[in-house]
Amino acid sequence: MAALSTVDSTVDSTVDPAVExxxxxxxLTTVRELNTALHAPDVxxxxxxxxxxxxxxxxxxxxxxxxxxxVVIEGHVGYYCAGMNKTATVTVEGNAGVGVAENMMSxxxxxxxxxxQSAGATAHGGLLVIEGSAAARCGISMKGVDIVVGGxxxxxxxxxxxxxxxxxxxxxxDALGDSLYEARIYVAGTVKSLGADCVExxxxxxxxxxxxxxxxxxxxxxxxxxxxxxxxxxxxxNFHVDNASAY
Amino acid sequence: xxxxxxxxxREPSLYPRLGExxxxxxxxxxxxxxxxxxxxxxxxxxxxxxxxxxVSLLPGGVPADDVATALRxxxxxxxxxxxxxxxxxxxxxxxxxxxxxxxxxxxxxxxIGAGEDVAVLKGVGHPQALAAEFGLPAAQGWQxxxxxxMATESAVTPAHCHPFSVGTDQCLxxxxxxxxxxxxxxxLTAAGIAFDSDNDSEVGARxxxxxxxxGYDLEKSLKLLCERFDGFYTLLVSTRDSFAVVxxxxxxxxxxxxxxxxxxxxxxxxxxxxxxxxxxxxxIFEPEPEEVYAWQR
Amino acid sequence: MLxxxxxxxxxxxxxxxxxxxxTIAEIQRAAETGIYDIRGGGxxxxxxxxxxxxxxxxxxxxxxxxxxxxxxxxxxxxxDRNATxxxxxxxxxxxxxxxxGALSGRAxxxxxxxxxxxxxxxTTGDGGMTPEERGQSKHLVYQYxxxxxxxxxxxxxxxxxxxxxxxxxxxxxxGGMLLGQxxxxxxxxxxxxxxxxxxxxxxRHPDWTGPDDLEIKxxxxxxxxxxxxxxYVKIGATRTYYDVKLAAKAGADVIVLDGMQGGTAxxxxxxxxxxxxxxxxxxxxxxxxxxxxxxxxxxxxxxxxGIRNGADLxxxxxxxxxxxxxxxxxxxxxxxxxxxxxxxxxKLGSAAGFYDDWQAGRDPAxxxxxxxxxxxxxxxxxxxxRLANFIRVMTMEAQxxxxxxxxxxxxxxxxxxxxxxxxxxxxxARVPLAGTSWIPGQGL
Numbered sequence: 001m002a003a004l005s006t007v008d009s010t011v012d013s014t015v016d017p018a019v020e021x022x023x024x025x026x027x028l029t030t031v032r033e034l035n036t037a038l039h040a041p042d043v044x045x046x047x048x049x050x051x052x053x054x055x056x057x058x059x060x061x062x063x064x065x066x067x068x069x070x071v072v073i074e075g076h077v078g079y080y081c082a083g084m085n086k087t088a089t090v091t092v093e094g095n096a097g098v099g100v101a102e103n104m105m106s107x108x109x110x111x112x113x114x115x116x117q118s119a120g121a122t123a124h125g126g127l128l129v130i131e132g133s134a135a136a137r138c139g140i141s142m143k144g145v146d147i148v149v150g151g152x153x154x155x156x157x158x159x160x161x162x163x164x165x166x167x168x169x170x171x172x173x174d175a176l177g178d179s180l181y182e183a184r185i186y187v188a189g190t191v192k193s194l195g196a197d198c199v200e201x202x203x204x205x206x207x208x209x210x211x212x213x214x215x216x217x218x219x220x221x222x223x224x225x226x227x228x229x230x231x232x233x234x235x236x237x238n239f240h241v242d243n244a245s246a247y
Numbered sequence: 248x249x250x251x252x253x254x255x256x257r258e259p260s261l262y263p264r265l266g267e268x269x270x271x272x273x274x275x276x277x278x279x280x281x282x283x284x285x286x287x288x289x290x291x292x293x294x295x296x297x298x299x300x301x302v303s304l305l306p307g308g309v310p311a312d313d314v315a316t317a318l319r320x321x322x323x324x325x326x327x328x329x330x331x332x333x334x335x336x337x338x339x340x341x342x343x344x345x346x347x348x349x350x351x352x353x354x355x356x357x358x359i360g361a362g363e364d365v366a367v368l369k370g371v372g373h374p375q376a377l378a379a380e381f382g383l384p385a386a387q388g389w390q391x392x393x394x395x396x397m398a399t400e401s402a403v404t405p406a407h408c409h410p411f412s413v414g415t416d417q418c419l420x421x422x423x424x425x426x427x428x429x430x431x432x433x434x435l436t437a438a439g440i441a442f443d444s445d446n447d448s449e450v451g452a453r454x455x456x457x458x459x460x461x462g463y464d465l466e467k468s469l470k471l472l473c474e475r476f477d478g479f480y481t482l483l484v485s486t487r488d489s490f491a492v493v494x495x496x497x498x499x500x501x502x503x504x505x506x507x508x509x510x511x512x513x514x515x516x517x518x519x520x521x522x523x524x525x526x527x528x529x530x531i532f533e534p535e536p537e538e539v540y541a542w543q544r
Numbered sequence: 545m546l547x548x549x550x551x552x553x554x555x556x557x558x559x560x561x562x563x564x565x566x567t568i569a570e571i572q573r574a575a576e577t578g579i580y581d582i583r584g585g586g587x588x589x590x591x592x593x594x595x596x597x598x599x600x601x602x603x604x605x606x607x608x609x610x611x612x613x614x615x616x617x618x619x620x621x622x623x624d625r626n627a628t629x630x631x632x633x634x635x636x637x638x639x640x641x642x643x644x645g646a647l648s649g650r651a652x653x654x655x656x657x658x659x660x661x662x663x664x665x666x667t668t669g670d671g672g673m674t675p676e677e678r679g680q681s682k683h684l685v686y687q688y689x690x691x692x693x694x695x696x697x698x699x700x701x702x703x704x705x706x707x708x709x710x711x712x713x714x715x716x717x718x719g720g721m722l723l724g725q726x727x728x729x730x731x732x733x734x735x736x737x738x739x740x741x742x743x744x745x746x747x748r749h750p751d752w753t754g755p756d757d758l759e760i761k762x763x764x765x766x767x768x769x770x771x772x773x774x775x776y777v778k779i780g781a782t783r784t785y786y787d788v789k790l791a792a793k794a795g796a797d798v799i800v801l802d803g804m805q806g807g808t809a810x811x812x813x814x815x816x817x818x819x820x821x822x823x824x825x826x827x828x829x830x831x832x833x834x835x836x837x838x839x840x841x842x843x844x845x846x847x848x849x850g851i852r853n854g855a856d857l858x859x860x861x862x863x864x865x866x867x868x869x870x871x872x873x874x875x876x877x878x879x880x881x882x883x884x885x886x887x888x889x890x891k892l893g894s895a896a897g898f899y900d901d902w903q904a905g906r907d908p909a910x911x912x913x914x915x916x917x918x919x920x921x922x923x924x925x926x927x928x929x930r931l932a933n934f935i936r937v938m939t940m941e942a943q944x945x946x947x948x949x950x951x952x953x954x955x956x957x958x959x960x961x962x963x964x965x966x967x968x969x970x971x972x973a974r975v976p977l978a979g980t981s982w983i984p985g986q987g988l
Contacts, residue, residue, distance in 0.1 A: 035767045057275060057518020059760050064697055064768030076517045080751070080764040084697040095517045095531065098501055098760075099751035103695055114531055116501065116517070118751035122692035124736070135533035136498055140750040141692060143736040155498070155536060160746065162736045173535065179744065181737060237741040238724050241578030249756060279756040282793075397756050397793060400786050423754065479753060499753040 021072070022047035027054035031061055038088075043067045057097065062090050065107070082109045085126060101128045104145055117154065120147045123164070129218040136173065139166045142183050148218035158185055159195065167214050169222045180232040186211050188226045199233045249409070249422045250276025250395040251502070252519045253483045255490035255542055258509035259389075261524070262290070266386025268523060270378045272512070273393040275519040277374045279422075280395030284374035285408035286381060287360065287367045287418040287485065290388030294328060294335045294366035300342040303367040303412070305405050306334050307355035317352035331380030332370040332405050333359065342415055357406050357443055362416030364388075364487050369408035389544070392485055394420040401446045411452035413443075414459055416487035421448035422515060423500040426478035451476065455484060469493045469539045481534075483513055491541035498536040505529040511542045581813040582721065584646075584902025584912060586714050586805045586850065586872060591822040593805070593850060594859040596969030597962050598978060601948040609947035616943045617953040620867050622665075622844045623705055623774020623797035626766065630774055630797075631683050631705055634663030635939045636867035636954060637857060639874055639931075640802075640848050641687045641707060641778070643669025645722055645731045645743075646809030646902065647875075648919035649676050650927075651911040654878055656680030657928025662935045667707060667869070669809075670720055670745055672734045673699040680928075685776065688765065690719065691745040693735040697768060705798070706765055707776035708758070710749075710787075713806030713823070713849040715815040716780025720745030722810060726905040728914040755790035762795040776800050781826030781849065782819070788833040792843045800869065801830050803849025807872040809912065810903030823849035825972040828959075831864030840864065854941020861942065862957035863973060870938075877934035878927040879909045 024034050034052065037043065050071040055061055059078035062071050065088035073081070076094040086105040095113035104123040111119075114132035121137065123145030130138075133151030137159060144163040155173035158166045161183030171189035178195020185198075186207075194200075211224045235243055252272035256262060269286065288294065295301040306314055311334055315327040318336065322345070325338040334356075338345050342361045349358060360367030368381040374395045378384065394409035401407050410418035425431075428447040435453050436442070442449055451472065458468035465486055472482075473493065481500040484491045492513050494502055505512045505520045507529045514520050520531070534540055559565065570581065602608035609616060624630035639659050644652050646669060653676040659666040665683035672694015678684055686703030688695065700706065711717060722731075722743040732739040752761045762775050777791040778800035791799050803823025808816065827847055834840040847860045848869035860868050881889070886896040888908035894901065902912035910921035946954050949961045963978040964970035970977040971984035 031767065032771070036770065039770060057516060057521050059278075060764040060767040063764055064701075066697065076521050078516055078518055079757075079760045083764050084700070084768055086697060097516055097518070098757070102751050103692060103697070105696055116503065116533060117499075121751040122695065124696065133532070136536075137750065141746070143692070154533060159750075160744070181741070236744075237738070239579060239742055278759065397759075397790070399755070399790065400783070422756070499748070501757075 021049035021051040021070075024050065024052045025054055026052060026056060026058060026061070031058050034061065035063060038062060038065055038067075038069070038071070044069050055094070059097070062088075065090070076113070085109055095132070096130075100130075101126070101145075104128060114151070120145050123147075125164075127217055129220075133170065139164070139183070142166065146214055146217070148214055148220055150218075150220055152189065155192075156195070158183055161185070165210070165214055167211065167218070167220075167227075169220060177230050177232070179236060180230075181237075182232065184210075185230040186214075186227045187230065188222060188228075191228075191230070194230065197233050197236045198230055201229045201231045203227070203229045249397055249420075250279030250515045250519075251393070251420050251422050251481065251483050252276050252514040253390075253392040253420070253485065253490065253512065254523075255390045255485075255511040255544075256388075256509070257511070261509060262389055263387050265388045265391050266291070266383045269386070269391040269393055270384045271522045272514060272519040273378055273383070273395065274375050275521075276393075276395050276515050279515055280397040281373060282396050282398050282403045283369070283371040283405070283408050284377045284393065284395045285367065285369035285405075285410055285420075286378075286383055286394070287365050287392045287410045287412060288383075288386045288388045289364045289390035289416070289485070289487070291366060291386045293382075293386075294330075294337065295362075295364050295388075296337060299337045299339045300345050300363050301335060301337045301361065301366055302342065302345045302349050302358055303333055303335050303360035303365075304349055304353065304356040304358050305332060305369065306353055307357065309353050309355065314349075314353055314356075318348055320352070321348050330366075330368045330382055331377060333368040333381070335366045335368070359406070359443075360410075360412035360418070362412075362487060365412060365416045365418065367410055367412045367418065369405045371403055371405055371408075390485060390490060392418050392420055392483060399424050399447075401444065407444050407446050409448055410485075411446070411449045413449070413452045414456035414486075417452070417456055417459065418485045419448065419452035419455055420483050421451055422481045422502075423479035423495070425450065425476050425480060427476065428478075431475060447478075451480070451482065459486070465489050465491050466539045466541045469541075473537045473539075481515070488544040489541055491539060492534050493539045494534050494536055496536045498534070502534050503531060504534055504540060505531045582723070582810050582903050583813055583816070583900045584807065584809050584811075585816070585900040586807045587817050587820075589817055591804065592824050592966065592968040592972055593822060594824060594856045596824070596965045597859050597973055597975065598965060599858065599862075599945050599949060599961055600963060601945075602950045606950045608950055609952065611944060611947055614947065615952050616947045618939050618943060620844070620955070622846070622867065623776070625774075625797045625842055626771060626795070627705075627774040627797060628770075628772045629704070631665055633665060633683065633867070635935060636664075636861065636865075637662075637851075637935045637938050638664050638685075638846060638867055638869045639666035640806070640869035640871035641667035641669045641685070641709065642871055642875075643671040643722075643809065644674045644677065644734070645669070645671035645693075645726060645914070647911060648913055648922065649674055649730075650919050650922045650924045651875075651878060652677040653680050653924040654922060654927030654931060655874060656684070657924060658874075658877070658931025658935065659683070661928060661932035662939070664935065665704065668703075670722075671731065672696075673702070674734075676924075678702060680924075687778075689745065690747065690749045691735075692750070693737075693743075693745070700765070701769055703773060705774040705776055706769070707778050707800060708762065708765070708796075709778045710791075711778070711780030711782075711802070712808060713780045713802030713804050713820055714808035715811045716782045716820045717747060718811065718815050718819070719747035720810070721903075723903050723905070726903075726914045731914055755794045758791075758794040774798055776846070778802060780804075780806070781821045781823065784821070784826040784829040785833045788830040788845075789837060792834060792837050792839050796843060798844045798846060798866075799830065799834075800846045800848065801826055802869075803827075803847070805850030806848055807875075822972070823847060823851075824969060827860060827863045827865060828972070828974045834864075841866065854938045854943075855945065857938055858942040858945040858954065858957060859962065861946075861954045862961050863959055866955070870935075873934070874931055875911055877931045878911055879922065879930065880907070880911050882909060885909055 136154035177198030
């Protein structure tokens with residue numbers, strides 16, 4: 001496949017791939033070629049670590065990965081970076097566009113800068129860390145992912161969140177956790193407003209422990225006692241005429 | 248449905264680089280709107296020399312030389328500059344006089360911008376090719392707006408391109424789709440306002456121009472727009488002294504703002520901002536729903 | 545809802561046309577319950593449809609083909625614009641997206657068996673892909689919906705095509721609602737929801753809106769699946785001309801156009817009956833949009849919403865479709881509304897031929913249910929055979945018509961082979977009123 005040979009040519013064969021990362025320069029290589037190489041069945045044997053330079057805000061970088069590899073992207077990425085990730089660890093050394101790690105299944109995705117809207121949308125598992133702030137709809141329809149945000153999140157975050165945990169070390173926008181199912185939310189800063197059926201809940205020891213674990217996994221240095229917990233009041237689980245205005 | 252990029256320069260030493268920077272931004276949002284594109288440049292000495300006014304027009308097939316010859320009968324100093332499918336006319340008179348003169352000598356032309364500072368350039372084609380056609384990389388000035396278009400419900404023609412510049416030195420670009428524009432168009436039409444296209448975004452531009460004409464400032468005008476318009480929109484609106492961004496209440500259409508002491512920039516995606524000088528230290532954020540972000544010159 | 549009050553005992557009493565008995569009953573029902581009527585199925589009102597069109601068979605000016613002997617092919621290739629592996633189907637009758645959740649696992653299996661037997665595709669729905677369905681479906685289209693219930697990259701890669709769903713003919717612009725009684729342990733597990741809760745599906749995708757974002761989303765799906773699979777975009781028929789243009793511009797390989805008669809598992813009656821346009825009205829708009837983009841037959845068009853027989857199929861093909869999809873008709877073929885179940889339908893307040901409470905999960909035919917006991921009534925092998933029979937009949941019927949029009953392939957049917965019985969149908973289909981050369985609305 002032509003795509004592989006292009007990427008291979010950027011891998012310096014004099015270095016040990018187990019030690020030195022494979023290099024891919026997206027100013028010379030297309031996203032298609034990069035993803036083809038990362039999808040190869042033997043990618044982890046070929047190079048366990050990958051370094052991607054000049055991402056230039058391109059879309060769909062490192063999507064659909066399904067291997068125990070570590071990919072570092074040096075710069076800003078566009079929409080859907082690390083979308084549907086499984087197993088792999090992807091780090092963005094910059095800002096991420098819309099839908100970073102959307103529908104992620106497992107593995108770790110870390111954004112050193114800010115993330116645009118719908119970060120971690122519908123993600124089923126794994127850990128998404130946003131060291132900066134996330135915009136609107138962070139964790140929308142989340143289905144089991146853990147999301148830790150170092151800064152703030154925008155409006156409608158965790159909208160229809162079904163499962164998983166969202167940790168916000170900064171402030172939230174309006175309508176946090178609207179129409180929430182079973183996802184749990186922890187916030188250290190101020191909550192601008194809660195969405196329909198989202199309520200503050202008691203912070204019990206098991207929640208402090210859970211939060212401490214999430215912060216540690218994300219490498220965040222925050223004090224658990226400053227956080228509050230939010231969850232579903234479960235009033236919208238079955239239609240009742242008296243709640244009609246909340247739908 | 249489109250791509251937006253805008254740059255408001257605070258640092259005069261960057262003015263000579265406006266066109267170069269704006270071209271880079273425009274190229275990064277090409278994929279969002281490959282049908283056609285338009286730009287507005289504030290303060291380019293070729294198009295808008297100081298002390299003169301400028302009118303931008305789609306000449307409807309009339310050659311630049313014929314326009315110049317006809318205009319000089321009444322305005323001997325008028326200069327006509329070709330920029331792709333657009334002509335830019337400037338002369339040492341006020342914008343209204345120059346607009347009237349253009350309309351008289353080229354009755355088939357569509358005036359797409361007028362003022363003391365702004366040149367508006369539009370065309371159908373690939374945005375990157377259009378930027379070259381416009382001569383955008385060499386443009387100078389203090390503020391610029393670029394738009395790439397993926398047409399939704401109206402035709403792909405230069406006249407349907409953004410920016411919509413319907414008031415003196417004003418421009419509006421839009422990403423999204425208004426849901427009740429037909430009614431607002433009827434109301435504005437009933438109030439005597441004429442339209443150039445059936446584009447929903449022009450309704451937004453005419454509405455803002457009407458509020459500004461009524462004496463409201465840009466911020467208030469955009470607040471009123473939020474009250475009146477349904478639908479999804481990210482808007483970038485500029486005037487001869489301001490640069491403003493607003494999104495609808497749901498705020499789905501993308502928008503990123505970056506601010507440094509040297510400039511303020513707004514784009515549909517980060518990638519359009521990534522090449523700006525000093526972006527590493529910029530304050531970068533996404534605008535909140537229905538909040539007006541405005542910067543004054 | 546079949547709750548006909550008794551006929552007026554007194555012939556001097558006059559029923560109101562505006563406040564007829566059904567209207568009165570609905571006002572009374574709403575006042576009692578405080579909730580709108582939710583039901584399954586598609587629009588029940590009469591709308592201009594393919595029945596209002598007729599074919600011009602050959603006689604003197606055209607030459608017919610000999611039935612059963614002279615070639616009249618039916619195969620179709622879907623999604624060859626970008627995908628390495630487009631779908632090659634033997635018949636242009638495909639099975640529309642219907643979810644596991646709305647339907648039982650056995651019903652999904654039966655659909656897969658029937659479709660595979662005749663060389664066509666079936667489609668998942670809101671709720672993910674089941675092993676039964678994947679196992680029994682030779683060609684399986686995986687729906688990518690706003691809810692992303694059960695959505696995962698492994699199933700995406702296992703699919704033969706991906707269908708990005710923007711809307712559905714029964715409810716363009718609306719989300720979904722699967723009522724709690726159908727959220728069993730298995731359904732809940734696949735959707736990551738607690739058992740028994742009403743499951744709300746969003747009306748917009750969580751991470752993109754509009755054609756500019758869709759273009760980027762389609763590219764992501766292609767990247768994840770290494771450009772191997774066709775990407776379909778499904779829209780409900782409303783502003784069809786624009787929507788089809790934008791879907792094509794955004795990069796769709798195949799556009800699925802679902803008219804207002806298209807079915808649904810559970811939607812508000814007001815939505816089903818009052819939003820969207822008839823399939824007949826939408827199809828010519830879609831074809832025009834593709835022709836203007838130079839993409840007709842490059843981007844294939846699948847039409848659904850009230851497709852019931854070979855005549856409907858042939859008429860869709862003549863108006864420019866590449867294939868059709870059946871949903872309600874497929875369920876009927878499996879055994880939905882079967883006459884021998886009349887007693888049981890009556891116990892549920894309905895009758896055979898009228899049952900539409902697909903949302904309720906009490907389907908005596910064992911199709912629209914998650915109740916194991918009811919579901920066991922459907923034999924997936926026998927159901928699959930019935931569906932295969934039905935699709936074969938549809939295909940043969942369309943061939944009969946095509947041959948009569950002198951066509952060696954269903955795709956050779958054209959609008960000029962059709963006339964309309966009513967002015968409405970003539971205007972919508974853009975074919976002349978029978979016996980005239982008048983196409984209402986043309987040349988204005």
